[in-house]
Amino acid sequence: MKKSSSTYGLLVLTLMVVILGASTMQAQILNKPTAAPNPNYGSSDPWTAACASSSFNQYYVNFTWNLPLVNSNNEFVLELSDANGNFGSPIELSRVSDKNTVFDFEFQFSVPNYVRGENYKFRVRSTSPSKTSPASDAYPMYYIDYNSPLLISENGSGSIPSGGTIQICDGGTVTLKPHNIPNAGTYKYNWYRSGTLLPQKTESITVSTSGMYYVELDYGSICSGSANTLSNTIEINTGSSQGIAINGSSNVELCPGDPYTLQANITGMGLTYTWYKDGTKVSGPTLEGDSFAINSNLVGFEGSYEVEIEGPSACKERSAAVSVQSAGSFEVALNNEENIVLLPSQNKTLSVSTTAASPSYQWFKDGGAISGETTNTLNISEVGEYYVTVTQNGGSCSVSPKNSAVTTVVSPNSFEFVIAYVGSYTSCENTDATLSLTTINAVGDGGAKTNVTSDLQSSFSYEWLKDGNTIGGETSKTITLSDHGNNGNYKLNGSLDGFNASSNTLNVKLVVNQALTISTTGTVLCEGSEPIVLNSAQSLEGETFEWVKDGTVVDTSSESYTVSEVGVYQLVIRTNDCPLTSNEVTIRAFDESLLVLDKPQELIIIEGETMTMTASGADSYEWFDYNSNLVSTQDFFGFQEEGQYLLVAHFGGCTVSRVITVVYRDMFAIPNVITANGDGINDLWILPNTYSRDQEVLVTIFNERGKEVFSQTNYENNWPQSTSTFNKSSMIFYYKISKGGKSLKQGTITVIK
Template identity: 80%
Template structure:
């Protein structure tokens, strides 16, 4: 085929650029393709990977062209994510003995985390660093669970008898597998009576009758081979029967009175479950339609319900019946339960009661006190005190109710307990509040009684730091906000000749200062200047540590030279607390660090400007097709056709990219050509949008619908001969598709 003068000019330009920039000469790495497994019968390449612990051996074919790679080169097979993206690829295989083999297979195993329909491969060489185009997309799954699932209501593990669940009055039920570990990490296919449902989660809430079952979604190819299809649960609709408890909704009983709760529905072969205050107390019991109450037990009063379930009825719970005790009353202690009695002191004890006609008897150490028959008592001796209250009226005869016991002690000594108030973290918080949390009276045998509420307002206080009094701090609480006052704090107190000392609390407040480090670069490159880290703060006289990846690497140099990749930071210790700097990440040089926001083959409209932006490098140089420097910015606006060169600098290392710019065709797809051999309109010329694209398929049919031409990467070369046209005017039909999707279709009239 004869090349036009413009095409020849472009080829000359490309050759000139390659000669001017030797580093642009490169090996051609072709996209990898799935290959057959030589260890299995047959010779067909795989189309989907359904791996498991029982089988996980796959092959990918890879080809490449000269020039030869370097002797230390390795070829690396990489896998994309499930969407075909290589932002964080997974390495599958690596070979170092194929540097003179231009056609070979990688063997790999599918990682056990792989599940998806659109995985792609690519091959990367390490010396020189080049990357192949991505492969076609493949379904790939690691089938780590391949047993039938079992589903039940809410995943309880209880499969109903006959596999049927009845739901009532517009209700619903949730189905979930109960025999698969980590159920929520999988994707599912749920079915109702053979119809695939849209839900993909581990559980499904349903209200429509039908036969429900599920399988793990291992994609369009692998799901069937995984054998995870579950049991079937049949969902039926039903109606409630209106269950209730016979009798009044509120019943008052005396202790010992007999009483039986009776369900309103009986004799239908139902199962009954009885509840008190929301908790099950009886059942589920077949035909258990009544419940006898034991009113001799304390706490028999409460809220009672009954629930029925069975083949002839929906699960249904009744309204509550409230049972109250007619003889119940309350006795409430007004004073503290623990009282410290200092010498020459007296204390008053008292109670209140809800009894209608009460009488009182006070006790000391278990013995009744003579004439102590009112609701209050004044005491001046240590011991244990309580009062018995008797109800002398009402419908029921009940036993007396004792109040809580008040313990009265005379202490040998006192001790304080102090605690942090609110959130406090050592060397992180900028302030801290300490406060008295408890005062304990200590008796003869070392027994302790909490008397905080009784005596906290009576003590005088003094806070001490490292044993010395803190000036002005004489309350039970101290608030600190100065890291210069870090140390050990205690609280001292006195009352009527008694002295008390608290436990110790250590306070380390953070130093409120910013620490910044900087570097003269972040990319390690052979031959480049060293990467030096330095601090904005003068480190003379400071205690500090340089860290790499969390490990100390230097404690003496005020600057640090990074010779390895990693995450670096500086920590200064001030007032026993660390001050941590920002982090700087040092990366290894890699051509993938240069990122372009547009494809290197750029199609623009004549008269318009399209800007391409680069990122990731330290500086940039843009050259036109005559090797003239046209910009040093990170972006450039293209207006003219041609080939351009971008050189990105990473320290002393560079990455080059060739950008090809062509104008977008503004003409429509022609519907008439004159195939008469005069060189004018002899060929059917498509716009650049549809021609010379490996993913675009052009197909032409004659007037009877027979295919006469089909080609991807269409070269504007139809018809190749005029001899096939036996009429002066013939009509053909064309269809242009990409990835199976129709882009354009119409007719072509060929005039001979």
């Protein structure tokens, strides 16, 4: 009968297992993994660099191994080195358990989002038996987590210069930096000047040489271009200062009509000139426009004048200012308020100040001159609009008279008050509040209002009202409330010379200045345990209240509340104007991870010494020895003898158990000779348990040429993995044992075959 090809293959495989597996001298050979094509894209070419991103992150490596078979519970684990090709803390990329009879297969993996470098390597580790393949060749691997164009600006300010040009003067420098990338300091960069790659890899670059500057993220020699991060270009120009200035005095006084021209001190150099008055451009930019004529006939010609130049090999530069003033100008200032309320039988005095030389005065009321009022003051007793005309009779220039501002004098029909909260106030959050008069308005014909606060606030008499009732003793323009019993509606009344004024109304709600506390019989909820009950420290009789879970009302009638679900609980009493809210009680679901031990459950101790383990997270603890005797109820216990111990931690009605295994530390020395001849005696390099099977301890072995041949954390006393790797009868190897980057032990191993 003709057998199928699969049946034939199985017979051959079985025969190989019988032949090769019969010899205890033979061991599995794990070959180094290699990059493989992606079968989902129909390509036959393996990848040469991994440029991964959120939109593409699927890669394959090929792995082969040789008989004999691994154990049935074996798993093959694909591991990645660090960016320098070291496996001190390998990254697990993939794990398979269904390839224990497949000698040639592919691992699929994704690049972790923190991987960036040129020299990553792979290796494959089997778990049963424990063996590790040689490291692969080095590959560039980058996770491209930012793939948008960068934007650069001076000092990363975010302000890109107009035209993309920055000028540096007199040997100065400028710092360029990207401003639109988060976590910018975690990347490396490629900076370019006019197409030439610069050596700097930093986030910012300080330059003093002219050229076209731009940057991209450094995702390596292959991945950088595909990331699309090339930035905008900033052109750096260099030049020198010319020392621009305006000739003549820095303070110029002109009479109206006097001609005057401002002249720059630099001319004839092909420069462009821009003239400014009070910071605003008034002329230019004009080639060779090195002068500016001031028209003193124009109103407002006075001001501060500057000139700015720019041009080839010259820095943009602005001069110091020249102040140009009118020789005959003067000012008139009003000494009183512009709005005045005049009460019946009341008099007021108006006055002005002036800088005019030998001034004369004429006062006006409602546009008409007041006979005989020719000084800088005026006594008034009537409503109206008043101003004064000031004439300068001295000085070098003839100038026009100038009017003062108008003072409006009114007689009110009524007054109104405006009151407001002083400082920060929020209803039902403050424990005190201050209210105060802020504005007094005189109300005239047609409802027109004039603010007369500063003039009259000290003249009124005041009384405060709460809910329409006068508050005894509160007769100032301010009131302070500091008890929730004072909650209510407040307003302020006042009187002056037969006028009565009233304010707006403000509502005050102050919180009760006391704490509402709830307690609980437990905080961990588990099946079968005693119920958790919440209780109030304050009696709830006669109160309107709510038990609240995660912001939702769950009960409004029970003075104590029995918890049936995890969540955050509070009690709210609503009988007062403002709700009184308790502390929060968080009820958690039972989780064994709540128990935390400060040491591993497998302890290695030195015989005759004590090692203390401390537990945390539970309500109480029980420690039992290897004979099931209760030895402690503290949160810690000191171990002195070998054996298995039991810790029982109580969380209310819930318990968590942990078995603690204690062994004595091996005291034998690290061996420096092994006989790898396959006789089962001294074939492996066995380390004391101080250094073996510890995830933080790295064991590295080098051959006589210094090449790394083995590197493993959590060393399982499994080197060498095969005797066939020794081609001489006696070979010397070097080992190094380290933890956290610090060397613990190093020496030699002689392998005799």
